[in-house]
Amino acid sequence: MDFTIIRSNLAYLLWGTWPDGPIGGAALTLILSVGSALVSGVLGLGLGVALAMSSQRLRIVLTAVLGFFRAIPVLMLIFWTYFLLPLAFGIDVPGVLSVMFSLSLIGGAYLSHSVYAGIRGIAKGQWEAGLSVGLTRGAVLRHVVLPQALRMMLPSFINQWVSLIKDTSLAYIVGVGELSFLAAQVNSRTMVYPAEVFLFVGMIYFTICCGLDLLARQTLRRHEGRAR
Amino acid sequence: MKLRSLALLGLLLVSGLAHADRLDDIKKAGVLRVAAFDGNPPFGYIDEQSKKIVGLDVDYAEAFAKKLGVKLELVPTNPANRIPLLTSNKVDLVFANFTITEERAKVVDFSIPYIASGQQFLARKGFLKSPDQIGGLKVGADKGTTMESTLREKYPSAKVISYDDTPFALAALRNGNVQAITQDGTKLVALLANLPDKSKYEVSPFAISEELEGVGIPKGETRLVSYINDWLREAEKDGTAQKIYDKYFGPKSKSPLPRLFKIGESHIREK
Numbered sequence: 001m002d003f004t005i006i007r008s009n010l011a012y013l014l015w016g017t018w019p020d021g022p023i024g025g026a027a028l029t030l031i032l033s034v035g036s037a038l039v040s041g042v043l044g045l046g047l048g049v050a051l052a053m054s055s056q057r058l059r060i061v062l063t064a065v066l067g068f069f070r071a072i073p074v075l076m077l078i079f080w081t082y083f084l085l086p087l088a089f090g091i092d093v094p095g096v097l098s099v100m101f102s103l104s105l106i107g108g109a110y111l112s113h114s115v116y117a118g119i120r121g122i123a124k125g126q127w128e129a130g131l132s133v134g135l136t137r138g139a140v141l142r143h144v145v146l147p148q149a150l151r152m153m154l155p156s157f158i159n160q161w162v163s164l165i166k167d168t169s170l171a172y173i174v175g176v177g178e179l180s181f182l183a184a185q186v187n188s189r190t191m192v193y194p195a196e197v198f199l200f201v202g203m204i205y206f207t208i209c210c211g212l213d214l215l216a217r218q219t220l221r222r223h224e225g226r227a228r
Numbered sequence: 229m230k231l232r233s234l235a236l237l238g239l240l241l242v243s244g245l246a247h248a249d250r251l252d253d254i255k256k257a258g259v260l261r262v263a264a265f266d267g268n269p270p271f272g273y274i275d276e277q278s279k280k281i282v283g284l285d286v287d288y289a290e291a292f293a294k295k296l297g298v299k300l301e302l303v304p305t306n307p308a309n310r311i312p313l314l315t316s317n318k319v320d321l322v323f324a325n326f327t328i329t330e331e332r333a334k335v336v337d338f339s340i341p342y343i344a345s346g347q348q349f350l351a352r353k354g355f356l357k358s359p360d361q362i363g364g365l366k367v368g369a370d371k372g373t374t375m376e377s378t379l380r381e382k383y384p385s386a387k388v389i390s391y392d393d394t395p396f397a398l399a400a401l402r403n404g405n406v407q408a409i410t411q412d413g414t415k416l417v418a419l420l421a422n423l424p425d426k427s428k429y430e431v432s433p434f435a436i437s438e439e440l441e442g443v444g445i446p447k448g449e450t451r452l453v454s455y456i457n458d459w460l461r462e463a464e465k466d467g468t469a470q471k472i473y474d475k476y477f478g479p480k481s482k483s484p485l486p487r488l489f490k491i492g493e494s495h496i497r498e499k
Contacts, residue, residue, distance in 0.1 A: 008276075017279050083316045092317075175266075175304045185274045185304075188267025188395040191422055192402070 005193045006200045009186045013200070016177055024177035026204050032096065032168040032178060033208065036103035037161045043108025044157075048115020049141065069109035075170050077102035082174040095176040099168065107164045114156035118149035151220070158216045162209045169205075179204060250445075251452045254320055259299045262289040263319040263444075266304035267393050270418045270476040270483070271325040285323040287472045288342060288443075288463075292321075295459055306393055308372030311336055314446050321456075322444030325412065327374040332444075339443035339456040342469065343414070344489035344496050346435025347375050350401065350416045351408035356432045362386050368397035368406035375410045378437050394419065401429075408432075412439055414477065414485060421483035438496055440489075464491035 006013070016024020023031070051062055069077075081098035085091045093101065122145045130140030169180035183201045187194050254260050264285050265272030272283040281302045293300035303319050310326060313319045314336050328338045349356055349367070363385040369376040371390040379388050389406055391397040397409040398419060411419070416431045423429065443460075445453055463469045469491050477485040488497045 012279050021279075083312045083318075086316045086318070172306075173309075175306075175309065177304070181304075184393070184395075185266050188393060189269060189273050189276065191395055191398055191419070192424055194395075194399045 001196055002193065003196055003200075005186070005190055005196055013179065013182055013186065013204075016182060022177070025182045026179045026208075028096070028177060029165070029168050029179040029204075030208065032099055032103070032171065032176075033161075033165045036100045036107060036164055036168070039100065039104035040107030040111055040160070040164065041157065043104060044111025044115055044160075047108060047112035048119065049146075051112060051116040052119040053137070053141070066109040066112055069106050070113075072106075074102055074106050074167050075173055077106060078170055079173055095171065095174040098174060099171040099176055103164055103167055107160055110160050111157060114153050114160070115149070118153040118156075119145055121152060122149050151223070154216060154220055158213060161212060165208055165212065166205060249451055250320060250449045251455055254298060255296060257298070259301050260289070260293045260296060260321065261301045261303060261319040262293075263303045263305040263310060263313045263322045263324055264289060265306075265324045267306070267395055268325060268415065269422065271415065272323075284343070284472060284476045285325060287475065289321070289323040291463060291468055291472070292443075292456070292459060306372070307370050310372075310444060314444055317446070320446070324444070325415070325441050326444045327439045328442045329374055336447055337445040337449060337453050339445060339453060340460055340491065341440035341442045341489070342460050342463075342491050343473075344438065344440045345412040345414040346496065347378060347410060347437045347439055348413040348416055348435050349408045349410050349432035350398075350420065350429055351432065353428055353430045356408060356430075359434050359436055362408075362436070365408055366406045368400045368409040370394055370397060370411065373411075374437075374439060375412070379410055382436060412441075417485050418476070418483040440494075460491050 013025050015027040016022060018024065018027065047062065047066065051059055051066075054062065078099055081093050081101055082095060085093055085098075119141075126144055126148070127140055130144045131137070135143070168178055171178045172181045172184065175181070179201055183197050187197045190197075264281050264283070266274055266281050268283070270283050271285045272281055274280070275282045281304060286302065289302070290300055303313065305313055305319075305322070305324055307324075310322045310324055311332065314322055322336075325343075326332075326338070328341060332338070349362070362379075362383045366387040366389060367379060368389050368391055369379055371392055376388065376390055379386060389400065391400060394409075394411055394415065397406070397411075400406045401409045409416075413431060413435060420426050420429055420431060443456055445456065460469075470487070473487050475481065477483060477487065489495075
């Protein structure tokens with residue numbers, strides 16, 4: 001194992017050619033992850049609430065749409081967004097955005113089911129108690145149900161976001177220079193250090209994912225401390 | 229081949245649309261967008277110092293941008309994305325070791341070839357002696373290349389394993405997952421030159437096909453095609469082509485290789 005290859009390409013792997021060129025590498029992986037985590041979280045929450053609160057008919061339509069996004073591979077959606085939207089509708093979506101768009105939609109579809117299940121998991125008595133003190137359905141959801149449900153859903157959110165961080169590597173299909181893509185470039189030039197290069201890449205993904213997990217636990221602990 | 233069928237679907241969609249003249253568009257925009265390899269030395273790869281895409285194909289693209297008087301913008305590509313990038317108008321041209329084939333010419337246009345080579349193999353020294361062996365081997369190829377399809381066609385009994393790019397195929401060869409890998413002779417020679425243990429491997433003494441590589445151009449841009457062809461012939465006449473070739477394959481380069489093809493010819497000359 002010869003890790004000088006990592007040392008000589010460290011800056012490139014961590015942030016690409018920035019500030020002379022576009023940002024890339026681990027920094028872009030982080031940007032892609034945070035961006036799509038936020039959007040998928042908002043989408044998941046909104047759609048999950050919609051699933052829980054909507055009428056039977058709307059729920060069937062929503063479930064079908066969400067089912068579609070859960071069923072197609074992320075890679076395929078990125079490819080479609082990047083290559084087929086310009087052809088079909090003349091909309092040109094840059095690579096970074098098409099990746100964020102796809103990850104957000106698919107992540108959101110997964111999360112909405114977690115949110116829906118979380119809301120359903122709150123005992124009926126909680127709803128009745130809220131309604132009986134004169135709160136509206138929306139107010140019960142916001143002040144009584146969601147605070148409890150979200151705490152239960154947090155592990156699902158973290159699961160989904162961890163998988164999303166790793167899925168950012170699929171950006172390679174449209175030539176977005178995130179960590180794995182740049183690592184492949186370095187590997188292509190040097191040819192003989194794939195083990196070193198990809199071990200390092202694995203370590204970075206591990207660090208980012210663990211970081212997210214720690215952050216979530218801390219947030220939860222602080223939250224629970226305050227609740228008591 | 230999911231991606232290929234998607235690309236074809238895209239082509240069907242675009243074939244009905246009318247085109248403006250691309251040559252004028254490029255000049256007006258002041259930017260020439262070119263797809264080049266980022267992991268295929270010496271045709272297109274990331275330079276160790278500058279971290280920018282450089283290589284033989286990039287030198288041609290730069291020379292052409294200079295001729296037009298516009299800025300060059302490079303878009304990294306792998307072999308399989310070359311056609312989709314052109315048809316979805318993400319790039320104006322492809323300079324990426326792009327072999328001219330009839331099938332591809334149905335959906336994109338090509339310039340006259342500016343470099344040529346034969347499809348050869350890289351294996352452990354002394355292992356490959358004749359093409360007859362190929363049928364019984366596990367061979368690594370690059371996904372979406374002519375090498376992959378030629379190999380499957382000519383040697384149906386060979387076990388072809390497709391990799392995203394040459395370096396992955398090379399890693400498979402080094403690890404013993406495949407017994408040989410196939411690519412353009414030019415590329416294999418350069419690949420071998422970069423290996424620390426190059427004495428253990430060799431490029432096969434035979435080639436199974438002739439590959440002529442040209443510039444990929446969006447379909448139907450006849451003015452652009454003839455403009456590029458004129459420029460290429462000029463580049464041969466004024467020595468630019470020879471200079472670019474020598475930089476990567478000349479006697480003083482890392483991987484010397486005699487130049488058996490000149491722009492304007494239709495076949496590789498016999499050694």
